[in-house]
Amino acid sequence: MELPPIQELHAFQQVAKHLSFSKAAEALSISPSTLSHLIRSLEERLQTRLFNRTTRSVSLTESGQRFFTQVNQVLNHLKGAINNLSAEKDQPQGLVRLSVNEVVAGFVLDKLNADFAAQYPDIELDISVDNHLIDIVSEGFDAGIRLKNTIPQDMIAVSMMTNFRFVTVASKHYVQTYGEPKTPQDLLRHNCLGYKFQSGRRYEWEYKNGNDIQTLRTRGSITTNSPAILLKAVNDNLGIAMIAEPLIRHELESQQLVRLLEPWTIDWPDLYVYFPKNRNMPTALRAVIDALKA
Incomplete structure (x- = not known):
């Protein structure tokens, strides 16, 4: 044909x-x-x-x-090849579509900030926030940002952030009212606000202190798949939550939220930006990736 x-x-x-x-x-x-x-x-x-x-x-x-x-992949490759022909003489330009989850959206904006916009005025960013794992190729995205262990093996992955941690926090008012848990087992007597996965399963809280590893099925008045709702509930003194550290950096620095169980931590897999294998990467996408991994 x-x-x-x-x-x-x-x-x-x-x-x-x-x-x-x-x-x-x-x-x-x-x-x-x-x-x-x-x-x-x-x-x-x-x-x-x-x-x-x-x-x-x-x-x-x-x-x-x-x-x-x-066809989408072929046309994108063709577009990338054409863009690269003029890369030496032209400023990186064009639309770059990113798929990120709600946890890291703010961190991405910290990287692709006003300085980035001033350096690359002709790059347009389309940032789609979705907590579901998607096929970025079939959905038409140029790159995605996820934890390392969730990225398909046929993708190129570049480290964006190491020691990406989830921390246990509560508001000062909650701690003053209900007391501070000293061990993971103490959480069973508190209102623990839960996060649920796409499957509907509630996340089990994991802790490690030396060789002591504990996994808890906590209970609480709220379970949600939205980190933003979880954060608001904690700020509203409703209970204790485990939230990604980058998402609450400002609240921790201002001591609006209190870290709990500090000796008990677990490091999560590194955060990565990933994209399809493409020998003719558009210069705009290359600029975005360089900024994210800086």
């Missing part, structure tokens, strides 16, 4: 990303009717229906999803 024209493939990529003909047409700077013609021509050429369309929604068919996973 003869390869479809690049215009048709690019049109398909944008509609698949946006799941909207109007938004895709705007992104391509063409009319919706021209876009519809390109998609219809591609489907006829491939003899395959790629989208399910109604007056209210657009979705990929099963065949369309498989096609998008492969």
Whole structure:
């Protein structure tokens, strides 16, 4: 079969990303009717229906999803190759899409700050916060940020932060009212605010002091999959929580929150930025990765 024209493939990529003909047409700077013609021509050429369309929604068919996973990667590689041709004479520019979880979103912004924006004024960042593990290639992201042990093996991973720890904290008011736990077992007498995984399982709190390792199934009045809700509940004096240290750096420095069980700690896997193996990496993505690993 003869390869479809690049215009048709690019049109398909944008509609698949946006799941909207109007938004895709705007992104391509063409009319919706021209876009519809390109998609219809591609489907006829491939003899395959790629989208399910109604007056209210657009979705990929099963065949369309498989096609998008492969075509999206190819087109991104092609775009990267073209961008790299002018890398020596042009300032890094373009859109860089990052997938991060809520725990590290603030830390990412600390790295990609005003100084970064001033150095690279032509780089646009699209930072998507999602606590679910996703396939960054099929979802159209350039890179993701996760703990090392959750990254697919076929990705390139670059260390972004070592000794990424979760710490046990409570507000001063809570400690003054209910007392301070001295050992992990003391937590069983406190209101421990819990975090649940995507599967719905509540996280078990783990502690280590020398050779003594303890794992607790704590209980509390609130369980959530949102670190932001967990942090607000702690600040509102509702109980004790285990929260990622970077997320509460300011609260700890201002002593708004109190560290508990200091001798009892467990280091988590390092935090990494990861991305697909791509010999022609866009210069904008390279600038972002360099800033994150600095």
